Amino acid sequence: MPAAFAAVSAESHPLARNEHAVDRRARVDRNGHEGAVVWLTGLSGSGKTTLAMALERSLFGRGCEAYVLDGDNLRHGLNSDLGFSPEDRSENIRRVGEVAALFADAGVICIVALISPYRADRARARAAVKNGKFIEVHVAASVDICETRDPRGLYKLARSGKLKHFTGIDAPYEEPITPEVIVNTDREDPADSLHVIEAIVRRAILREEERL
Numbered sequence: 001m002p003a004a005f006a007a008v009s010a011e012s013h014p015l016a017r018n019e020h021a022v023d024r025r026a027r028v029d030r031n032g033h034e035g036a037v038v039w040l041t042g043l044s045g046s047g048k049t050t051l052a053m054a055l056e057r058s059l060f061g062r063g064c065e066a067y068v069l070d071g072d073n074l075r076h077g078l079n080s081d082l083g084f085s086p087e088d089r090s091e092n093i094r095r096v097g098e099v100a101a102l103f104a105d106a107g108v109i110c111i112v113a114l115i116s117p118y119r120a121d122r123a124r125a126r127a128a129v130k131n132g133k134f135i136e137v138h139v140a141a142s143v144d145i146c147e148t149r150d151p152r153g154l155y156k157l158a159r160s161g162k163l164k165h166f167t168g169i170d171a172p173y174e175e176p177i178t179p180e181v182i183v184n185t186d187r188e189d190p191a192d193s194l195h196v197i198e199a200i201v202r203r204a205i206l207r208e209e210e211r212l
Helices: 024-031 048-061 086-105 119-127 143-148 154-159 190-206
Strands: 036-041 066-070 109-113 134-140 181-184
Touching: 036 048, 036 086, 036 119, 036 190, 048 066, 048 109, 048 134, 048 190, 066 086, 086 109, 086 119, 119 134, 134 190, 143 154, 181 190
Parallel strands: 036 109, 036 134, 066 109, 134 181
Antiparallel strands: none
16 A cells, blocks of 8 residues: 555544435335344354355345355455454454445345454444444354364364464454354254344344244
């Protein structure tokens, strides 16, 4: 980034916030549901992406506006400049949180699948969602189980020291204290875990039980 550009900030440049011509109520009336963020957090291999994609398919099939932001996919584009240091992880989560909040503001149910190991970063993502429709889902599974689901061999590389800053091995994971949902994917069938998540989405976002 050019130094001159980097020096320009919100503090040095007065910024205005422009109001949309379409308000939240109009989006809700058209879509039949609120915009929201469903944030799946957990270790690598816990099943976040599997559940996120299944939830997206389920919601879309019922006429809902839904979209998945997957952590791996975002590192190919939006976050391709970031590594896995604690600072880069926090910036990764900040960016995803801001994008997810924009989706929610547009009336979309944004489903995030991201390790997001730090509580403070997840709290910041929650605070970014203006209407408060944020559902934190802890996709819980032991490290041992996650290692058995690791087709890319990332845990093996981390244990050998060839892969640094790997969550659950040499980097911490701060479990959610009061998430809206906990699914235990090391002992639940994926369909059962999905049903648990769908149930709270139905109650908290759709408000129409017959839609799910």
